Amino acid sequence: MNSQRPRADSAARGHIEVDCVTKSYPSVGGDIVALDQITFDVAPQELVAIVGQSGCGKSTLLRCIGGLVPPSGGSVRIAGQVVSRPDPRIGYVFQTPVLLPWRTVEENVLLPFEIGKKIVPADRKKVHDVLEMVGLGEYKHLRPLELSGGMQQRVSVARALVAEPAILLMDEPFGALDAQTREIMNVELLRIWKEAMTTIVFVTHDIGEALFLSDRVIMMSARPGTVRDIVDVNIPRPRTFTDVESDERFWTLRQKIREALN
Numbered sequence: 001m002n003s004q005r006p007r008a009d010s011a012a013r014g015h016i017e018v019d020c021v022t023k024s025y026p027s028v029g030g031d032i033v034a035l036d037q038i039t040f041d042v043a044p045q046e047l048v049a050i051v052g053q054s055g056c057g058k059s060t061l062l063r064c065i066g067g068l069v070p071p072s073g074g075s076v077r078i079a080g081q082v083v084s085r086p087d088p089r090i091g092y093v094f095q096t097p098v099l100l101p102w103r104t105v106e107e108n109v110l111l112p113f114e115i116g117k118k119i120v121p122a123d124r125k126k127v128h129d130v131l132e133m134v135g136l137g138e139y140k141h142l143r144p145l146e147l148s149g150g151m152q153q154r155v156s157v158a159r160a161l162v163a164e165p166a167i168l169l170m171d172e173p174f175g176a177l178d179a180q181t182r183e184i185m186n187v188e189l190l191r192i193w194k195e196a197m198t199t200i201v202f203v204t205h206d207i208g209e210a211l212f213l214s215d216r217v218i219m220m221s222a223r224p225g226t227v228r229d230i231v232d233v234n235i236p237r238p239r240t241f242t243d244v245e246s247d248e249r250f251w252t253l254r255q256k257i258r259e260a261l262n
């Protein structure tokens with residue numbers, strides 16, 4: 001992708017403010033409170049991980065940030081503006097790649113440009129660039145079923161990035177991959193993050209993954225989800241798995257988070 005993109009613009013537009021967000025879902029036995037008074041900020045171009053047990057509201061929180069569901073109370077602001085609907089400034093990557101099997105890799109990544117307008121050559125150029133960036137340049141004419149799980153998830157990342165969103169929301173995107181592929185994807189994600197200059201909110205239940213990737217880890221309590229604690233990950237970048245795993249701070253933080261989550 002074009003690394004010459006103006007920085008000033010991408011700076012402010014990646015700022016997220018989550019302010020007292022509460023979310024309950026109606027249910028026959030009474031409302032299910034999924035989130036209770038969640039408050040935190042994410043700085044432009046920061047990479048924040050959210051960890052917590054299954055069912056604690058991580059996906060709900062991400063959906064509120066992305067404008068996919070409205071909070072029951074509180075608000076989310078992106079670059080100072082309240083989010084009230086799905087927003088083109090935000091890219092989304094789900095746990096399982098949501099790709100159209102009859103379309104090629106290239107055609108899947110073109111999708112965001114087809115909404116409400118005709119494809120222009122500049123759109124194809126952006127698709128080309130983003131596929132290069134995620135390492136799929138050579139595979140653009142293949143169909144999803146001809147790709148491995150890791151490659152399919154790269155297509156999802158490319159599609160989320162192609163519209164140059166200020167923010168990328170990732171909901172356990174590598175959770176279904178084997179450990180080795182997941183490590184490769186984590187290293188790739190850090191490279192892509194640097195190049196695309198986006199803010200990333202990354203949900204995972206894997207503490208090691210959260211620490212490897214992020215600047216800060218937000219720990220959520222079990223349902224109703226609240227912010228239990230936020231820790232700074234003071235491990236220097238650039239990071240490799242070998243560096244991180246031989247860093248004492250990694251093990252100290254891992255222990256601290258594990259205790260906080262239980």
Ligand SMILES: Nc1ncnc2c1ncn2[C@@H]1O[C@H](COP(=O)(O)OP(=O)(O)O)[C@@H](O)[C@H]1O
Nearest residue numbers: 025032034053054055056057058059060061223
């Ligand atoms: N659409 C929905 N309708 C009703 N309850 C929901 C809905 N989505 C999530 N929940 C409930 O909200 C809680 C949090 O779910 P979720 O955000 O998916 O947690 P996590 O992603 O941390 O596993 C769970 O108890 C879940 O059953």
Ligand SMILES: [Mg+2]
Nearest residue numbers: 058059060171
């Ligand atoms: Mg979830």
